[in-house]
Amino acid sequence: MSTQPSLNIAYSPCPNDTFIFHAWAHGLVPGAPKLNVTYADIDITNHLAARLEGPEVMKISYAALPWVLNDYRLLPCGGALGRGCGPLVLTKNSLEGGAHINGATLSGKRIAVPSERSTAYLLFRLWVEQQVPGGVGEVIVMPFHEIMPAVRDGKIDAGLVIHEARFTYPTYGLHMVADLGSWWESDTGLPIPLGAIIARRTLDSEAISRWIRESVDYAWANPDVSQSYIMDYAQELSPEVAKSHIDLYVNSFSRDLGEEGYSAVEALLGRAAAQGLVPSFDLSLLR
Structure with a gap:
């Protein structure tokens, strides 16, 4: 009988994460250690990692990443990176007379964002620098599921949204100002780096990467097996929206970043560091 120790892991309850890790979390990856799973919003794990208080x-x-790379290694699999899957900037109403809403309309406005250390926020700041004359006004951090109701109810002027909000924002009567993924792709030609899987540098990252890839492969080969697990944590999503979420965020980059994936990460963080949006760091630590 194996005496292999268990491994502590934290990922979000979103369908893409539960889909990817279902097999490993349920003992379906041969030879992999048992997972002790903590379900946590990415804003929580971002700060846990920076304080070295999170799981392995x-x-x-x-x-x-720039805050944690000395202690954690970026794994080449398990994360979310792709095309057509970027965050959106939303407002409550279009301008009178049907005038086109653009970045200029957000000058000095109060904006809600899901995290100040999220890729969504980083893309937002880079976009604001280029598209919003004079910049936005107050930036308020709130859980992503509270942002669309706050915009709808007029508590804030605009919101930066992620995840399944791409599919559900019209039901709140909201209007899209910008698709930051489309902006990033047209500006760089690269996919969008969203969520990363990291492991402490003291661990065997090659083994962990292998187990994650086997979990991804199992999920793709047996897409129905994980359905109940996904829906248990899907935060009131319909099965159709959950499937759309998975189809959008789980792709070939989830199995292997490859050269294009690493180039996208280096482009995003290199540009952000040059503008002082993240600490300067050694880009070679990303590989």
């Missing part, structure tokens, strides 16, 4: 393996935002 966790999902964080790519934007949070």
